Every structure is written in structure tokens, then in C-alpha cells.
Amino acid sequence: MPSVMLKKNPEGKLVFYVPKKDLEEVAESIEFDTPEKWGGEVVLSDGSKYYFEPIDPPDFPITLRAKRVDSGE
Amino acid sequence: MAALTREETEALIQEVLEIYPEQAKKDRAKHLAVNDQSLEKSNKCITSNRKSQPGVMTIRGCAYAGSKGVVWGPIKDMIHISHGPVGCGQYSRAGRRNYYVGTTGVNTFGTMNFTSDFTEKDIVFGGDKKLAKIMTEIEQLFPLNKGISIQSECPIGLIGDDIEAVAKKANKEIGKPVVPVRCEGFRGVSQSLGHHIANDAIRDWVLENRDGDDSFPTTPYDVAVIGDYNIGGDAWASRTLLEEMGLRVVAQWSGDGTIAEIEKTPKVKLNLIHCYRSMNYIARHMEEKYKIPWIEYNFFGPTKIAESLRRIASHFDDTIKEGAERVIARYEGEYQAVIDKYKPRLQGKRVMLYIGGLRPRHVIGAYEDLGMEVVGTGYEFGHNDDYDRTIKEMGNSTLIYDDVTGYEFEEFVKRIQPDLIGSGIKEKYIFQKMGIPFRQMHSWDYSGPYHGYDGFAIFARDMDMTLNNPCWKQVKAPWKTDAASSEAVKAAA
Numbered sequence: 001m002p003s004v005m006l007k008k009n010p011e012g013k014l015v016f017y018v019p020k021k022d023l024e025e026v027a028e029s030i031e032f033d034t035p036e037k038w039g040g041e042v043v044l045s046d047g048s049k050y051y052f053e054p055i056d057p058p059d060f061p062i063t064l065r066a067k068r069v070d071s072g073e
Numbered sequence: 074m075a076a077l078t079r080e081e082t083e084a085l086i087q088e089v090l091e092i093y094p095e096q097a098k099k100d101r102a103k104h105l106a107v108n109d110q111s112l113e114k115s116n117k118c119i120t121s122n123r124k125s126q127p128g129v130m131t132i133r134g135c136a137y138a139g140s141k142g143v144v145w146g147p148i149k150d151m152i153h154i155s156h157g158p159v160g161c162g163q164y165s166r167a168g169r170r171n172y173y174v175g176t177t178g179v180n181t182f183g184t185m186n187f188t189s190d191f192t193e194k195d196i197v198f199g200g201d202k203k204l205a206k207i208m209t210e211i212e213q214l215f216p217l218n219k220g221i222s223i224q225s226e227c228p229i230g231l232i233g234d235d236i237e238a239v240a241k242k243a244n245k246e247i248g249k250p251v252v253p254v255r256c257e258g259f260r261g262v263s264q265s266l267g268h269h270i271a272n273d274a275i276r277d278w279v280l281e282n283r284d285g286d287d288s289f290p291t292t293p294y295d296v297a298v299i300g301d302y303n304i305g306g307d308a309w310a311s312r313t314l315l316e317e318m319g320l321r322v323v324a325q326w327s328g329d330g331t332i333a334e335i336e337k338t339p340k341v342k343l344n345l346i347h348c349y350r351s352m353n354y355i356a357r358h359m360e361e362k363y364k365i366p367w368i369e370y371n372f373f374g375p376t377k378i379a380e381s382l383r384r385i386a387s388h389f390d391d392t393i394k395e396g397a398e399r400v401i402a403r404y405e406g407e408y409q410a411v412i413d414k415y416k417p418r419l420q421g422k423r424v425m426l427y428i429g430g431l432r433p434r435h436v437i438g439a440y441e442d443l444g445m446e447v448v449g450t451g452y453e454f455g456h457n458d459d460y461d462r463t464i465k466e467m468g469n470s471t472l473i474y475d476d477v478t479g480y481e482f483e484e485f486v487k488r489i490q491p492d493l494i495g496s497g498i499k500e501k502y503i504f505q506k507m508g509i510p511f512r513q514m515h516s517w518d519y520s521g522p523y524h525g526y527d528g529f530a531i532f533a534r535d536m537d538m539t540l541n542n543p544c545w546k547q548v549k550a551p552w553k554t555d556a557a558s559s560e561a562v563k564a565a566a
Contacts (some may be wrong), residue, residue, distance in 0.1 A: 005357055019269075019354065022122065022456040046114060061361045 002068070004050065007061035014060075016044055017065075041069060075487065076448065079470040082107045082197040086472075089484045097126050104475040108467045115460030121475045122456045124262045130479030132427070132499055133453050137161055139267020141183050141224035143351055145276075147171035147302050147327040149181040151250075152211055152545070156236065157187040158203060158228025161258070162188040170516050172306050180217040189210070196228055201239050208243045208251065220332045222252035222274075230257035250332060252278040263454035263476070265430065268351035275335065276530030277360050282336045294389065295323045295341040299356055299367070300348030300431070301327020305521020309526045311347070317403075318382060320389070321480040326352060339363045343388050345370055349429030350459055372524040373432075373532070374439030375408040380398035404526040412442060413424075415533040418541055420444035422492040425485070427451045427477055427500065428514045434463040434515055436495070436514065437522070448491060451477050479503075493540050508548035510539045
């Protein structure tokens with residue numbers, strides 16, 4: 001359950017940053033990204049997947065807890 | 074000597090690794106790489122921020138060095154207690170040349186060493202009482218201090234002193250910020266964790282102090298310079314450029330900085346990050362909490378300065394954008410004259426760097442402006458995100474080394490034979506004795522500033538006077554010079 005700092009880059013894409021791992025990646029896809037609901041499975045540009053509990057669309061930048069989804073599944 | 078090809082560089086790495094035992098060889102191989110600009114991510118080719126191997130000569134520092142020496146130390150109007158035995162503070166005292174304005178010992182304390190001087194008794198019975206006493210004494214002797222930070226040395230964590238409780242109590246008594254920093258040297262693998270701990274201490278104990286206090290008048294052009302430690306006056310050379318383009322620099326973190334400036338930073342409109350490695354944590358925190366965007370910039374060499382000024386200006390309105398162009402145009406004659414003078418003397422010279430956490434990539438542009446080529450670079454304590462940013466700056470097939478050992482660095486130098494090496498004091502005399510010109514790139518070899526247009530002129534002069542110094546021709550003993558040149562000497566005589 002890493003804490004993830006999320007922010008939008010100048011191109012409007014979501015940037016995913018895990019301080020402990022120096023992981024700084026752009027999110028390629030987000031399962032739910034509508035005005036009603038945000039979250040679900042997030043796929044990063046390096047192929048790794050994380051899961052956020054769906055919530056109301058947050059105000060970026062924000063730190064959220066994410067679950068790592070094993071790529072084997 | 075011609076540049077090495079990719080295969081030759083890879084072969085060189087293998088050759089150097091040959092001497093290690095199996096396990097160490099496997100580990101060290103992950104830290105050495107040949108640059109490939111086509112890679113987007115450094116973790117494909119290099120591992121960083123890992124514990125150094127036992128038995129090798131590493132050039133790293135400790136968490137205390139990262140916190141007291143780098144982040145907190147330059148805050149000039151606070152007193153930083155090196156809490157623990159006397160050595161850590163004394164042997165690092167004033168060594169980093171963070172310049173500041175003020176009267177030392179009266180209202181500024183940058184070059185002084187305050188320590189609790191732990192003895193056996195303090196280890197056995199705990200040092201909390203002593204710490205409380207020290208702070209009372211400091212308050213009597215130096216009443217103009219604006220706060221105290223407690224920089225823990227190793228024993229504090231080992232014996233489990235509660236410095237937070239002492240700090241809170243002292244804070245009530247003296248009415249000034251008292252910041253306990255848990256930067257014991259044994260934490261982490263290098264000074265990098267010390268930077269992080271120091272950033273977190275600022276976040277937890279200082280940054281919120283003026284939340285809800287709007288008495289500080291702001292302007293739309295307020296910025297903070299973060300991660301510039303004013304080595305040899307660097308921050309001043311940077312600040313003049315920013316002010317000239319119309320921005321107002323509210324805070325300097327932390328070279329020539331004050332605690333008041335740090336408390337006011339949450340009011341700025343944009344954070345400018347120079348040393349990404351040591352201060353990105355606090356910038357990210359301020360982005361989240363205060364919605365202050367941050368950008369990285371680079372004030373080494375005219376190409377990068379112009380790029381950075383334009384990028385900074387793009388966050389503001391047209392007056393600042395015009396201001397940036399005006400500044401670039403104003404200094405054009407100046408820096409062009411520097412290039413015209415020194416480029417012919419330095420053209421084509423090859424440089425190897427091994428520095429801390431920002432300069433291994435930031436100074437590349439400055440060398441390139443002088444027609445020089447950086448053929449090898451590496452970080453003492455960089456992380457993967459630093460190497461991500463380095464890959465594009467370096468040429469293809471150049472050498473990248475992370476946490477290089479003394480042995481590896483020497484072997485690389487022997488083979489690559491660079492014309493100049495830029496690293497620290499511990500490497501300096503080894504390479505000078507090998508007959509290779511050397512500049513200290515941590516302390517600017519007691520010169521500087523190197524930031525900004527003014528700094529570039531000094532940078533170019535320093536590189537020239539080191540590289541083209543006639544002494545390098547005298548290094549080889551006369552009886553070892555080859556026959557041809559001794560013939561020439563006879564002919565001349």
C-alpha cells in the first residue's frame with residue numbers, strides 16, 4: 001500500500017510519484033475518470049498497475065494510498 | 074584520444090569489474106552503465122541509491138551531512154546544534170562555503186560550530202538535560218538568534234534520547250522555533266536520506282508557522298529559490314537575474330537564507346528548484362498543500378540559463394516574458410565575449426565528472442557552451458529520477474557510474490585519459506598526482522560563483538586556468554620523456 005503523490009503535468013496527464021521508490025511515471029489509463037467518480041485501476045507508462053478505491057474526483061495534486069496490482073494476474 | 078565506442082566502453086567496465094569477488098562484481102555491475110539516449114527510463118540500465126559495498130572506498134557522506142551540512146546549516150540566523158560527540162560538527166565546520174551577509178556570532182551563525190560535546194557520561198545517562206541546558210545558554214549568549222535546530226548525530230538515535238520533548242519544552246521557554254531533526258548518520262545509505270529528513274523537519278516544524286497570517290504583502294511575481302546553497306555566492310548570481318526580469322525573490326532556500334524567509338515561502342506563486350535531489354520533497358509537499366507549482370531550472374552556462382529563464386517566464390504574464398528576453402539580450406555581449414575568449418583554448422577537451430546530486434547533469438551545458446565534452450558522469454547519492462534526467466543530457470556511449478568506488482574511478486580515468494576531472498577534495502590529489510588537471514566541483518575549488526551569467530565568466534576562466542596551466546607539462550620526470558621530445562630540448566639548447 002504505497003502512498004502515491006498524484007499531480008497533473010502541463011500536458012494534462014496524471015503523473016504518479018512514489019517517493020520511497022523514486023518512481024515517477026505518467027499514468028496511461030485510469031479506470032474511472034468522470035466528474036462523478038475517480039479511481040480504479042491505473043496503468044502506468046512502464047506497464048505496472050495500481051488500484052485506487054474509487055472516490056469523488058479529487059483536487060490534484062494529492063497524496064492517496066494505492067494498492068499494487070500484480071502484473072501476473 | 075578518440076572517444077570510445079559503445080563496445081569499448083562496455084569492455085572497459087568488464088575489465089574494471091574483473092578484480093572484484095563474484096558477489097561484489099555482480100552488485101557493482103548494476104551501478105555502471107554505458108549511456109544510451111534512446112532509453113526513457115534509467116532503471117533499465119542503472120541501479121542507484123543502494124547501500125555501498127563493504128570494503129570499497131566510497132565517496133558518500135551520511136544523513137547528518139545531508140541535513141546539517143546541506144539543508145539546515147546555511148540558514149544563517151538559526152543556531153544549529155550538532156547534538157552528539159564533538160567531531161561531526163567540528164570536522165565539517167564551515168567547509169561548504171555557503172556565503173551569507175551578517176555579523177557572525179551576533180545575528181548570523183553560519184560558520185560557527187555549536188555542539189553538545191557528548192562524553193561517556195552522556196551516553197550512559199542520556200543527553201536530554203544537557204541539551205536543555207545548552208539551549209538556555211545559547212539564548213543568553215546569542216539573544217539575536219531566530220531559532221535553534223537540533224541536528225542529531227549517531228548516538229542520539231542509539232541511546233534513544235527524546236529530543237522532540239526537549240525541543241517542545243525549549244520552544245515554550247524561549248518563544249522561538251526549536252526544530253529537532255532525526256538525522257542520525259546511520260540512517261539511509263548516503264546523505265540523500267538526510268536531505269529528506271531535513272525537508273520533513275521543515276515541513277513539520279517550520280512551514281506552517283504563518284498559515285492563516287496574511288500580514289505579509291504579496292505580489293503576483295513572488296517566487297522562492299529552492300535548493301541553491303549560495304556556494305561561493307551562487308544564489309546571489311542567480312537572484313540578480315530573476316530580479317532583473319521582474320520577479321520578486323521572497324525566499325532563498327537555504328543559502329544566505331533565514332527562518333523568516335522559509336516561513337514566508339508558502340505565500341509565493343512559484344517555487345524554483347535548482348537542486349532537485351535535496352529539495353524536491355518540500356516542493357512536492359508545497360504543491361499539494363498550498364497549490365504552489367514548482368519547476369526545475371539550471372543556471373549553469375548561457376544556453377541553459379536562457380532556456381531556464383524562458384521556462385520560468387512562461388509561468389507568468391507578458392511583462393515577465395519580456396523581462397526574460399531583456400535579460401538574455403542584455404548579457405548576450407558579455408557571455409559571447411567569454412565564449413569567444415575561452416572556447417578556442419578549451420575546444421574539444423574531454424571532462425569526467427563525479428559529483429553529488431545535481432551538478433553531474435547541470436554543469437554539462439556549461440561545458441558544452443565552451444566546446445568541451447563530458448565523457449563520463451556519476452552521482453554520489455543520486456536516485457533513479459536523477460539518472461532519468463541525465464540520460465538525455467549525456468552523449469551516447471559515454472560512461473555513467475553510480476556511487477563509484479575509488480578504485481573504479483581511478484581505473485576509468487587511466488583508460489579514458491580525460492583532459493579534466495571535476496569532483497571533490499577526496500579525489501583531487503589522487504588525480505593531480507596522476508598528472509590530470511582537476512577542479513573541485515563541490516566547493517568550486519574556493520572560487521565561484523558559477524551560477525548565472527556572471528558565474529559563467531568565472532567558470533570559464535577557472536577551467537582555462539586549470540586545464541592550460543603550464544605545470545601539467547612538468548609532471549613527467551625528465552628522464553622519462555620520450556626520445557623525440559628530449560631531442561627537441563637538446564636542439565633548443
